[in-house]
Amino acid sequence: MSRPASPPPSDRRQELAEQATDHVLAHGLIGLSLRPLARAIGTSDRMLLYHFADKGDLVATVLRLANDRSVDGLAALPRSSGPSAAVHDLWAALSSSPLLGYVRVYVEASALGLLGEEPYAGVVAESNRSWYAALAAHLRESGVPDHLADRATGLVDACVLGLLLDLPLGERDAGHRERRTAVVADLAATVAALSEAPSGD
Amino acid sequence: MSRPASPPPSDRRQELAEQATDHVLAHGLIGLSLRPLARAIGTSDRMLLYHFADKGDLVATVLRLANDRSVDGLAALPRSSGPSAAVHDLWAALSSSPLLGYVRVYVEASALGLLGEEPYAGVVAESNRSWYAALAAHLRESGVPDHLADRATGLVDACVLGLLLDLPLGERDAGHRERRTAVVADLAATVAALSEAPSGD
DNA sequence: TGGGTGTTGTAGCGGTTGCTACATTCGAGC
């Protein structure tokens, strides 16, 4: 109430939020604490709590920023040559920088919000909507018929999120990497088949 | 070296591990700390660190236990009447107690291990293997041909994990729940189609 | 009966956490 939570999105606050987001991308969200973060971005915990109402306010701001960036990155994807290519291109983009970082933060936030803890659960719910819309737009632009885009988006979203959750496993297990590419291929084929069928199923 | 990390899996250690697992299922893994955990299960942090080498040892034990229970639960599923039903039954089982709790802990552990932090990353890698095998067994028993079980398992595993990550969103968004059931249906249809095709794709 | 050995309680260490009280600096408007 006393400190400006959002009223004046002062330049300094915005700048700190950007830097904090970069730091979270590099070091993760789960263990985040104010003093190391402040040290890393060249300020003090005191100043973070001056520009943000509390840690939750800062975290929520960072999460929204990361989501904005990832939605922008998704929107900037060139349209693919068809539904199958759209899935392959999407996975290629999401599994490498910079989008990978953003989605990883989303996964961390989801895990933190699994039991309903705020601000994680709330911001994840917000983010999901815009993310979902951007994903659907990409699929539509790439040839998925409008009336099926929603179904395809749900399938792709779930699959991709699940793959990302186990992404680190591929670093030590070649078999896991192979299975992953097979899943992407099967998913692409499914979306393509769905898009070509006159009626769903 | 001094304290028994694993040599004598004393009854007391085992009992504490079971109780700690129950507590983690109810209160989450991410914020876990020794003193509240000890208080909740009727012992002291001192005793936890007597029976377990350190917090990491305890966490690893809990994660393995949770994974064992979830694999057992998966193995106990009655065989379904076909590949499509197998997916529906699987989702029904995973999205409700007790399996839901175990998978939720797995998701938390994956998030904690996203940046390679131990013991999370290591145990998640272990768990993934046995979990994957159990999932494949269920699909095979339910009519997915052997030579396609691996592909189907990868697809189902990724999808289901992704759906579970966003499960809480359904509690405040009816539209999200609808999309979820659609995804499960599409996934079931995909697995069924995959199982009936003479050659994949 | 005495001495281990395995288990537990008490107390505390050094460090970190989010957050705040207080004092200071600085720059813009009267």
Place this chain on the structure above:
DNA sequence: GCTCGAATGTAGCAACCGCTACAACACCCA
């Protein structure tokens, strides 16, 4: 020039963290 408010530094609070030193039990074996 002076004041006033926004921005920043210093210091510290109370709580918590993982972990450990030390002492006290209880029990079995000699």
